[in-house]
Amino acid sequence: MTNKTPLVELRNMSIAFGGVRAVDDVSVDLYAGEVVGLLGHNGAGKSTLIKMLSGAYGADSGEIFINGEKAKIRNPRDARRYNIETIYQTLALADNLDAASNLFLGxxxxxxxxxxxxxAMEAEMRKIMTRLNPNFQKFHEPVSALSGGQRQSVAIARAVYFDAKILIMDEPTAALGPQETQMVSELIKKLKAEGIGIFLISHDIHDVMTLCDRASVMKNGKLVGTVDVDTVTDDELLSMIILGKHPHQKEA
Amino acid sequence: MSTPTTNRSAKTFFNKLGIDLRLLGMIGALVILCVMFDLITGGRFLTPRNLFNLSVQTASVAVMATGMVFVIVTRNIDLSVGSMLGFIGMTVGALQVYYFPDIVGLGHWSIWILASIAAIIMGACLGAVQGWVVGYLTVPAFIVTLGGLLIYRGAMWWVTQGQTVAPLDPTFRLLGGGADGTLGETLSWGGGVVSSLVAVGLILASRRRKANHGFTVKPMWAEGILIALAAGLVLGYVYIMNSYTIAKGALPRIAEARGIELTEGLTLYHGVAIPVIILLVVTIGMTLISTRTRFGRYVYATGGNPEAAELSGINTRMLTVKVFALMGALTGIAAIIASARLGAVDVGLGTLDELRVIAAAVIGGTALAGGFGTIYGAVIGALIMQTLQSGMASVGVDAPLQSIVVGLVLVFAVYIDIVYRRKTGA
Structure with a gap:
């Protein structure tokens, strides 16, 4: 993979909120057909980093390259133009609208x-749901009436439907039961096989070890390091998260 | 007493019709009010004459209430509409009395058109400015429009230094209703039949579209009942308006205007009033915007979850500007109706209308927390408010008690709405 151009490259990204440097000079990259896990404590800056890619926040400094070309992403509309789709931790659903309206929102x-x-939108929604969640029936109810898993599948449908090339998943399984979590794992493998690059934000080390190719660990807004998951143990990854120590680097 | 089984079957009956409980409740409340006032007044309430006046009086507030739905759905409020109505009314009144005659000539046919366009544009501009301050400068709508309330009322005084403007252009005055400002009998029937046919066509077209996608559609009998209701309502209203006779004194004038020879024993009927037609067009247009356009979809999405709307690529700031501009344009239309109805504009025009408009929207099921509200609900809400007020006036309830009752009804209606929402989880 090293001789190819990365699908996404975030270079020296920084953003501060009222004096707090939420993300401080972080660089990560992602190749097509690859899953990169983003790990770290709450407040480590994972979601903030990714929101600069999805256009929710404008970076204070840093550059984004898509397929080797410099990209200008100032708002979510820009991100969508680069086929970047995001499943937010909060799902970002309009609770008062039905599933199809949410799928096609914007x-x-x-x-x-x-x-x-x-x-026509309902027909498309039904089509994609037979693939993602065949049990889904509540097409005419506002999504506030849906269960956590059903809401999640609406959010996932939105990311998958529009031919994403770059997919950002922020804690996609946080609200799910074991069966639905399994479904999301299968989906990630399938999308990866289709050549989509995925940033997976997760708390769950096990998830990251099984689903991801590489993991980038953040702590206090800084990047601790990026490792191939095959070259580290669970404990080493954990110590990166907790202590901020890179396993392959000798401390000075 | 209804048993649980009949309750349930009644529920599925209305479910199949696609009429929700809230709509049913509002119509029920309206019917009960009308029947109650009619009984108390000994049959003086449900007369063609009173229903004519009621619908004309409702028009101005109802037009603004449809716009207020969008404002409240996006979690904002507009307290300025009453003052803005007065300011616009005074300005276009002054334009048609003092300025347009100098340009195009006194009594020129184009004056009413120029005045109407000016009113709508002025409203849209004032609204857009407020929307810009709310959306881009992020000053809360409550404050911005409270400022607007004071500013427009003051600006209104400045237009003519407090003088009443009169008389307005005769053609312009037709837009306010009254004996002259109606469609007449033949046109009313024609319009009624055409709009019934359009309604039937729309219901059937929607059914065919759904069937083409392979969705389950309502049973045919349910569509039949809906069609009968829609057509019956329209034609019934036309029938009632067409049985309201024109008073003897106005007969020669109206006969001349309609090109009918005045003969002994001639009886003429009002027909549907022009402001009611304006309200109908606005209601249909706003319903179309709210349910069938992207803009309408974004209004509701933004009200339901502003952050999600923003992340979906919706420019919520610009949306706020548009919503307030639309509210302003509708206030311009309401200003036309209100000033034309009175034939003159004084500095009090539109006073406290903002509260009537907000109450109408809220009684009609618009949630102040945002995200929920329908256009037809707001129109029915305005009708309920007006019925309550005219009803109490005709029963002889004195003014202070009237406002106490209206206040109690407003709070009670919102409480019922909260309970309903909690039960249905919507």
């Missing part, structure tokens, strides 16, 4: 007269 299907075509 990208509604319209009729030839320019009106929103709810029926």
């Amino acid at each position: 990208r509604e299907l319209v009729t030839s007269l320019g009106f929103v075509d709810d029926d």
Whole structure:
């Protein structure tokens, strides 16, 4: 993989909120067909880092390269143009709208007269749900009436439906039961096989060890290091998270 | 007493019709109010004359209430609409009395058009400025529009140094209703039949579209009942308006305006008033915007979860500007109706209208927490408010008690709405 151009490269990203340096000079990259885990405590800066890629935050400094070309991502619309899709930890669903409206939010299907075509969107929603979650039936209820797993599958459907090249998953299994977690794992493997690059933010070391190719660990807004998961043990990864110690680096 | 089984079957009956409980409750409340006032007044409430006046009086507030739905759905509020209505009314009143006649000539046919366009543009601009301050400068809407309330009321005084503007252009005055400002009998029937046919066509087209996608559709009998209800409501209203006779004194004038020869024993009927037609067009247009356009979808998405809307690529700041501009444009339309109805504009025009408008939207099921609200609900809400007020006036309830009752009803209606939401989980 080293001789190819990375799909995404975040170089020297920094952002501060009122004097707190939430992300401080962090560089990570991601190749096509690769899953990179982002690990760290709460407040380590994982979500903030990724929100600069998804356009939710504008970086104070740093550069983003997509396929080797410098990308300007200032808002979520820009990110979508680069086929970057994000599943946020909060799911970012409009609770008062139904599943199809959420799936297509910001990208509604319209009729030839320019009106929103709810029926066509519902048909598409039903199609993708037979793939993702065949038990899903509540197409006409607001998503606030759905269970955690069902809501998650709506959020995942949104990321998968629009031909994402780069997928960001922020704690995608946090609200799920064992069966649904299994489903998400299968999905990640499938998308990876399709050549999509995935940033997976997770608390769960086990998840990262089984699903990811590499792991980047952050602590207090700084990057501790990036390792191939095959070359480290669970304990080494854990000590990176907790102590901020890179296993392959001798301390001076 | 209804047993649980009949309760459930009634529920599925209305479910199949696609009419929700909230709509049913509002219509029920309206019907109960009308029947109650009619009984107390000994049959003087549900008369063509009173229903004509009621619908004309509702129009101005109801037009603004449809816009207030969008404002409240996006978690904002607009306290300025009453003052803005007054300011716009006074300005276009002054334009058509003092300025346009100098340009196009006194009594020129285009004056009412120029005045109407000016009113709508002025409203949209004032609204857009408020929306910009709310959206981009992030000053809370409550404060911005409270400022607007004071500013417009003061600005209104400045237009004519407090003088009442009168008389407004005769054609312009037709937009306010009254004996002259109606469609007349034939046009009313024609319009009624056409809109019934359009309603039937829309119901059937939607059914066919759903069937084409392979979705389950309502049973045919349910569609039949809906069609009968829609057509019946429209034609019934036209029938009632067409049985309201025109008073003897106005007969020669109206006969001349309609090109009918005045003969002994001639009886003419009002027909549907123009402001009601305006309200109908606004209601249909706003319903279309809220349910069938991207803009409408974004309004609700932003109200439901502003952060999610932003992350979905919706420019929520610009959306705020548009929502307030739309509210302003509708206030402009309401200003046309209100000033035309009175035929003159004094500095009190529109006073306290903001509260009537907000109450109408809220009684109609618009949630102040944002995300929920319907256009038809706000219109029915405005009707309920107006019915309550005219009803109490005709029963002889004195003014202080009237406002006490309206206040209690407002709080009670919102409480019922909260209970309903809790039960349905919506």
